[in-house]
Amino acid sequence: DLIVDDDRTSITVPALKQAILDNLFYVVGKRAEVATDMDHFMALAYTVRDRILARWLTTKGDYVKHHMRTVHYLSAEFLMGPHLANNILNLGLQEAVRQATSELDLDLDLLIKQESEPGLGNGGLGRLAACYLDSLATLGVPAMGYGIRYEYGMFHQTIRDGWQVELTDYWLRYGNPWEIRRPQADVEVAFGGHTQSWRDPFGEYKVQWIPGEVVKGIPYDTPILGYRSGVANTLRLWRSEATESFYFERFNSGDYEGAVGAKVFAENISKVLYPNDEEIRGKELRLQQQYFFTSCSLQDMIRRHQNAGHAIENFHELCVVQLNDTHPSIGVAELMRLLIDIHGLGWDKAWEITSHTFNYTNHTLLPEALERWPLPMFGSLLPRHLEIIYEINARFLSALRERFPNDEDRVARMSLIDEHGERYVRMAHLACVGSEHINGVARLHTELLKSDVLHDFYELWPEKFINVTNGVTPRRWLAVSNPEQTELMISKIGQDWIGDLDRVSQLERYAEDSAFRADWRNVQYAVKVRLTQYIANTTGIAVDPKSMFDAQVKRIHEYKRQHLNLLYILTQYQRLKKTPGLEIPARTFLFGGKAAPGYFIAKLIIKLITSVAEVINNDPEVNQQLKVVFLPDYNVTFGQLVYPAADLSEQISTAGKEASGTGNMKFAMNGALTIGTLDGANIEIREAVGHENFFLFGLTAAEVAAKKAAGYHPHQIYESNGELREVIDSIVSGQFSRGDRNLFRPLVDGLLNTDPYLLFADYQSYVDCQDQVGKAYSDQEGWSKMSIYNAARMGRFSSDRSIQEYCRNIWNITRFGVDAPQ
Ligand code: 26V
Secondary structure, eight states: OOOOOSTTTOOSHHHHHHHHHHHIIIIIOOOGGGOOHHHHHHHHHHHHHHHHHHHHHHHHHHHHHTTOOEEEEEOSOBOOOOOHHHHHHHHTOHHHHHHHHHHTTOOHHHHHHHOOOOOBSOSHHHHHHHHHHHHHHHTTOOEEEEEEOOSBOSOEEEEETTEEEEEOOOTTTTOOTTOEEOGGGOEEEEESSEEEEEEOTTSOEEEEEEOSEEEEEEEEEEEEEOTTSSOEEEEEEEEEEEOHHHHHHHHHTTOHHHHHHHHHHHHHTTTBOOOSSSOOTTOHHHHHHHHHHHHHHHHHHHHHHHHTTOOGGGHHHHEEEEEESSTTTTHHHHHHHIIIIITOOOHHHHHHHHHTTEEEEOOOOOGGGSOEEEHHHHHHHOHHHHHHHHHHHHHHHHHHHHHSTTOHHHHHHHOSEEOSSSOEEEHHHHHHHHEEEEEESSHHHHHHIIIIITHHHHHHOGGGEEEOOOOBOHIIIIIITOHHHHHHHHHHHOSGGGTOGGGGGGGGGGGGOHHHHHHHHHHHHHHHHHHHHHHHHHHOOOOOTTSEEEEEESOOOGGGTHHHHHHHHHHHHHHHHHSTTOOOOOEEEEEEOOOOTTOHHHHHHHHHHHHHHHHHHTOTTTTTTEEEEEESSOOHHHHHHHHHHOSEEEEOOOTTTOSOOSHHHHHHHTTOEEEEOSOTTHHHHHHHHOGGGSEEOSOOHHHHHHHHHHOOOHHHHHHHOHHHHHHHHHHHTTTTTTTOSSTTHHHHHHHHHTOTTOHHHHHHHHHHHHHHHHHHHHOHHHHHHHHHHHHHTOGGGBHHHHHHHIIIIIIOOOOOSTTOOO
């Protein structure tokens, strides 16, 4: 009953052409003669959307009809990237659309570039959610993504005088052709006020929450296509609006300021994405956002569950929730509230349902990133939830005391309330207590959760802990972004690997085929030329596509150590200045990434990169061998350009700090070699591709911990390492700051005195390893072999594999695809 090809949605070339012209006229409202590239993009997007709708509505209907257990992925961020090219691929319309647009004299690649990406995420966590939606739909898993429709997404970055400057991201300016507003499915969310309790006629204790404010959540739905699966799942994002009643009540009683205030309060909630890596603690609007989208989503789930004819008592049998970090963990208390206060269940039944509904993914071990809310603020915004949390805590702690008698230290450590000094609600503890499973995102990360950050919870409930190593979608990150390599691969091993990445292993045998290696290099060169042109257009810097492209693109953070990369660049610079004509292979160092607006040292790292780039790129003694480029405004769209073009991938975080990394996987799939530490998923990537095809350096996580415990003295390393000393001295000398000896002092002093991320401890190991990389690159045949082995052994790192593990080990979902009940 899947009708996708009627008069209106036929996929023949003539029908596509007619549809583009019709949509241009009837939806965009333009004649072809005056239409802009943006108008043509919109017309094409609507043409593609029309061909998604039948799949979408059929999928929805099937899930209801077959009573399928459904995954609800709750995430404050979805970093989707542009939809058009991905949807065309997943529909299997690449050739037809190219033909249709070309017959209309339209440049398809130019139209694709018109789409402004929905940047509704910061980085790894938000992009992971997007890859997982792709895989869920591809595998035919009944699933829905729930989040916030921020009006302003991740800020845009420009560089002025070498410094980052932030600009707002009004991504909805030209309209969003992919979303459908569904005002009939709105819900109400309350804030503030107080609670009242009483005994009902049967003696039952009842509580009513009298809120201070009520806002409305309106869902906006975007279809998420599976790769040639015929399935389209839904991403449902909530927008906050004022409720008419609250607004008008105040207005009519003459309280105009109150009315306007209520409207501002409501509309602010979904206004802007918080840039993370910043001190979020104590930002009340952030807590409002988290509660808003979590409450909207849970109410929506319950309504849909009941509308499908199911009893509330069976909620957890049909609905499973994945908490993407602690951001939606207030959901544990909210589901309890909804079940008890609204649906009339008793505590025990409500807890049985709740604790079998939620699962929690942890994405970071950094202590400053663990969410805690000041208790007074929490209590005034969510008074009923605080009561519920106290009750959950009382029951949890009394069970804990039974299990571990006379261990009040443990009780204090594990309590949902932090009582050392100022009191806080600990969101990770709430998530752990309320969840059936807790998972880390790479093997090492999960082990460190168990031994460190969540050790007490692991001792109490070892069976809850499970690892699911991250993955990325080969559709967007290979087939869409690297058509040149994809075409070469298809010519040798067919195209099944796009939907089943384990099959790329068939590429292995071509590593030993010199003709194939030559083709592989030609493809790589063509892709690098593409990036070279983009760099010239955006920065004016001329780079040589024959040089090694050495790339580090990710958020700017001290633990990711962009400045360690810089120390090597400066080391090479000093060597070349000392020994003119020194033989080293030409290298282009590419950086991209945003610093949180309030993170001064990260911004100073950007300034140092751009300052070093200016000096090196303009120094004729070295600029044939070294180039440094900082590419502004790194985002998904730009990632799609840089991952395919890189020869070397920098994954150089301090061991134990990067939970997984996912850029590491995108690079390797595209044939880049990795220089990296034994951190996050690097460890598993190195195992998969073979130790001989990976450039390893640096301390292990255990060595890092031991070094810190023993007392780490970076200044001694500075004193005893001549090359390092010269590099550091050159930064302080003002050589890269037009004589200003103070500019980089905060950065350098931090390294000399504390160096919390152990750059100096890893410096020599990194430099030696980078020198080995240079030697290896000089042997192009050897390099190509390693590159092919990398690409061919990345099957495990498809997000399809990750999602299969979630289905099997966490969600208990065994039926894949609506047409294939097992
Ligand atoms: C948040 C914050 C907030 C306050 C200050 C410091 C700080 C540092 C990092 C973060 C990010 C936390 C969430 C996140 O994006 N984690 C990333 O998740 C990816 C997907 O699992 C994973 O690959 C990355 O290693 C991890 O950093």
